[in-house]
Amino acid sequence: MRNLKTFIEDFGWPRIIIFFFLIFLFIMAPFVRVRLDASISDVLNRFGQNAIMVLAMVPMIQSGCGLNFGLALGIVSGLLGATLSLQFQLHGILGFLGAIALAAPFALVLGWFYAKLLNKVKGEEMTIAMYVGFSFIMFMCIMWLILPYNNPTMVWGYAGKGLRTTITVEGYWLKILNNFLAIRIGQFFVFPTGLLLFVGLFAFLMWLFLRSKTGTAMTAVGSNPDFARASGVDVDKMRTISIIISTFLGAVGIIVYEQSFGFIQLYTAPSPMVFPAVAAILIGGASINKASMVNVLVGTILFQGLLTMTPSVINSLLQTDMSEVIRIIVSNGMILYALTRKIKVSK
Structure with a gap:
């Protein structure tokens, strides 16, 4: 009984409620004529789309910098890399990897x-x-209009300059990961093997890094900066490394998202992408002081599963669209929950 109570206190009632609510949605799906195979396929796809942006939270949390609400800097770096890839007419896997390579200097x-x-x-x-x-997103709203792009598929047609709000990657590197070794079962289920392998690769590399000498020092800085400093660790250097890695992962994450989603979205589009990443890692069990690969994987599955199943199941039951309401409640609710836990601990 005591072990169960300890587990509930550590994991948190909000996460437990979200988990069982998601299970309820999957159970209810067949009764409201929602195809389970299509829903599971969609959850896997959305998981792969968003997981690396959630992974970007880990380095800064581990180094004591907290939740990366400035993830937009990494996202904008990825947008610059993606648009340059199209500007240089890079196609296929070369275009996708080229977008990451072009985004890397901006992220650095x-x-x-x-x-x-x-x-x-x-x-x-x-x-x-x-x-x-x-603020940087607002600055880039100006830059997207004046940067010297001239690819006809990206610029406004009537003026021939200034980037469009939404740019398709079809014909360049659309679903380059999703379609790699994809497993199709029936008409509706597609297992995005390449996408999940790519996410798994980055999660594995982050896992290895956190166990390296630098990663261990970074974690020590996050746990006790005074002790780490007394042990000869350069605290500011470790924090800088973690922030650069987080920014780079944000850039990679948005490029992965774009190849799966099919479009590059500019101007204010990056604004609502930060809070879902923050909420997802908190749902997975992370705190503002500690995060792991398990938190990333579990949190992304739960959060994206909720966003996938809610529109199809709840909307069918209530005959109204509640998906955006649920997203806002879950995202902001989990962030508030995490911050109140911090206050309680500090007291």
């Missing part, structure tokens, strides 16, 4: 400046990160 530079700022505001990282991320 932006991540470095981002780290310099956060190292000066220790203890207030999450608040400052939010302002930095959303």
Whole structure:
């Protein structure tokens, strides 16, 4: 009984409720004429689309920088890499990997400046990160109009300059991962093997990194910066490395999302992508001080499963669209839950 109570306290009632609510949705699906095979396929696809952006939260959490509300810097880096890939007419796997390679320098530079700022505001990282991320999105709204792109598939047709709000990647690298070794069963179920293998590769690399000498030092900084400093660890350097890695993973994550989703979305489109990543890792059991690969995988599955099943099942039952309401409640509710837990612990 005591073990069960300890588990509930550690895992948290909100996560337990979300888990059983998702199970309920899957059980109810056949009774409201929702195909389970199509729903499971959609959940797997959405998991692969979003998992690397959730993974981007891990380095900063482990180094003590908290939740990366400035993930938009990485996302914008990925958007720059993706648009340059199309500008240079790169196709297929070369176009996809080229987008990542082109995004890397932007992620490195932006991540470095981002780290310099956060190292000066220790203890207030999450608040400052939010302002930095959303401010940079607004800055890029101007830059997307004046950067010298000229690919006809990207620029506004009537003016011949300025990037469109939504740009298709069809004909370039659409579903380049999803279709790799994909397993199709029947008409509706598709197992996105390549997509999941790519996510698994990055999760494995992050797992290895956290067990390396640098990764261990980074975790030590997050756990007890004073002890780490006394042991000869350069605290600011470890924090900088974690922020750069997080920014790069954000760039990779949005490119993976785009190849699966089919479109590059610019201007204010990155704004609503940060909170789902934050909420997902919290649902998976992470805190603002500690995160693991299990938290990433479980949280992404639960969060994306909820967003997938809610429209099809709940909407069929209530005859109204509740998906956006559920998304807002879950995203913001889990963030609030995590922050209140921090206050309780600090007291």
